[in-house]
Amino acid sequence: MKVDASALPPEVVEAIQNGQVDLNDPQTTLVLLQLGAVVGVKGQVSQNNDGSLNLDRMGVTCALCHSTVDNSFAPGIGNRLDGYPNRDLNPGLIISLSPALTQEQKDVYASWGPGMYDPRYNHDGLNNPVVIPPAYGLYGLPKAIFTGDGDVEHEPEGPVAYWNRYVAVTQMHGHGYFKDDRINWEVDYRENDDLVTDKLAALQAYQFSIDAPAGPEGTYNADKAAQGKILFNNKAQCATCHSGPRFTDVTEGGFLHPQSASVAVDKDYVNRSATKKWRVSPLKGIWFHPPYFHDGSAATLSDVVERYNSQLNLGLTADEKANLTEYLKSL
Numbered sequence: 001m002k003v004d005a006s007a008l009p010p011e012v013v014e015a016i017q018n019g020q021v022d023l024n025d026p027q028t029t030l031v032l033l034q035l036g037a038v039v040g041v042k043g044q045v046s047q048n049n050d051g052s053l054n055l056d057r058m059g060v061t062c063a064l065c066h067s068t069v070d071n072s073f074a075p076g077i078g079n080r081l082d083g084y085p086n087r088d089l090n091p092g093l094i095i096s097l098s099p100a101l102t103q104e105q106k107d108v109y110a111s112w113g114p115g116m117y118d119p120r121y122n123h124d125g126l127n128n129p130v131v132i133p134p135a136y137g138l139y140g141l142p143k144a145i146f147t148g149d150g151d152v153e154h155e156p157e158g159p160v161a162y163w164n165r166y167v168a169v170t171q172m173h174g175h176g177y178f179k180d181d182r183i184n185w186e187v188d189y190r191e192n193d194d195l196v197t198d199k200l201a202a203l204q205a206y207q208f209s210i211d212a213p214a215g216p217e218g219t220y221n222a223d224k225a226a227q228g229k230i231l232f233n234n235k236a237q238c239a240t241c242h243s244g245p246r247f248t249d250v251t252e253g254g255f256l257h258p259q260s261a262s263v264a265v266d267k268d269y270v271n272r273s274a275t276k277k278w279r280v281s282p283l284k285g286i287w288f289h290p291p292y293f294h295d296g297s298a299a300t301l302s303d304v305v306e307r308y309n310s311q312l313n314l315g316l317t318a319d320e321k322a323n324l325t326e327y328l329k330s331l
């Protein structure tokens, strides 16, 4: 969990700085929840007769997975960064603690590890988690998610709104309705109300307003990156798929690629989707969120380059690989 430092009053900041706060104490967590400082978690907290705090109700928001903090105060505590994936979070482990699950389900959830989640497991029962992707840099993409399921044909509000509805209803059990015949799924949690549909426009507009952060100056070698850019567009063939200002050809009429186009280790995830195809991933802000590919099978950007070099027989020299890596860090 991440803590939003801007929600902390000065006396709490001082107490943390003086080491007077035990951040592992659940009572501390309840204080932070009362202050609205735990990113992605909402809780209703009351006081017991002995003065201790009690958690009456709780829920999670999109920010749990799709926001983090800049660690400016301490590791895990800082200014909130919406749209940046929280790759430290282990959602599967948290869900595995639920008493509502069978032992078999608990084992599956607990196996995913940090930064991973499977948004289809509760539908098809298959176990194949994907990395939590950024929710920044999405403006201008006509299709959402790794497999491009979200588009205006299937959600008039927009491509990202398609997936927002999917998550809100099928994963977070929000009062609302989701239906997609392509994956043979209809979920109706409306209880004489729909708390999802009227939020979709504003939510998508907020996501579209979040730009991907360019690689910070000083974290890459600018001269090598300039050489790498030439490779990206020529010898390394990256721009044949990662084309245009968003580094993806999905901007060319919503184009998607067949299963074989991914150089990830896992190729099966795509079969569980509505399209059975891949969207070429946009690459802006890529420096921020290792590991790479939908299955997280490349630990670093240099591993990404190695993978492409061997799988596509690009014949890049060591220098060329290094330059291409520097370019990717700068995007």
Ligand code: HEC
Pocket (backbone or CB within 6 Å): 060, 061, 062, 063, 064, 065, 066, 091, 116, 117, 118, 119, 130, 131, 132, 133, 134, 135, 138, 143, 144, 145, 146, 147, 160, 163, 164, 167, 168, 172, 203, 207
């Ligand atoms: C438990 C973690 C988790 C939570 C909570 C969560 N997501 Fe996600 N989100 C994911 C994962 C994993 C994917 C990748 C799914 C895929 O591509 O198949 C994803 C994908 C997305 C994408 C697609 C980004 C792209 O590249 O097109 C958007 C947008 C998104 N989520 C928005 C939301 C919204 C809005 C909410 C709250 C209603 C939410 N998410 C809650 C884990 C989460």
Ligand code: HEC
Pocket (backbone or CB within 6 Å): 146, 232, 236, 237, 238, 239, 240, 241, 242, 257, 261, 262, 263, 264, 278, 279, 280, 281, 282, 283, 286, 291, 292, 293, 294, 295, 304, 305, 308, 309, 328
């Ligand atoms: C045939 C089309 C194609 C070519 C050529 C291609 N890519 Fe990709 N790229 C994809 C697809 C599809 C994905 C998503 C695959 C996945 O996640 O499994 C992807 C994903 C990536 C990712 C991971 C993005 C993320 O969010 O994790 C990086 C980085 C990347 N490509 C860089 C490159 C570089 C560098 C080159 C050139 C050496 C290249 N790509 C060439 C289609 C291509």
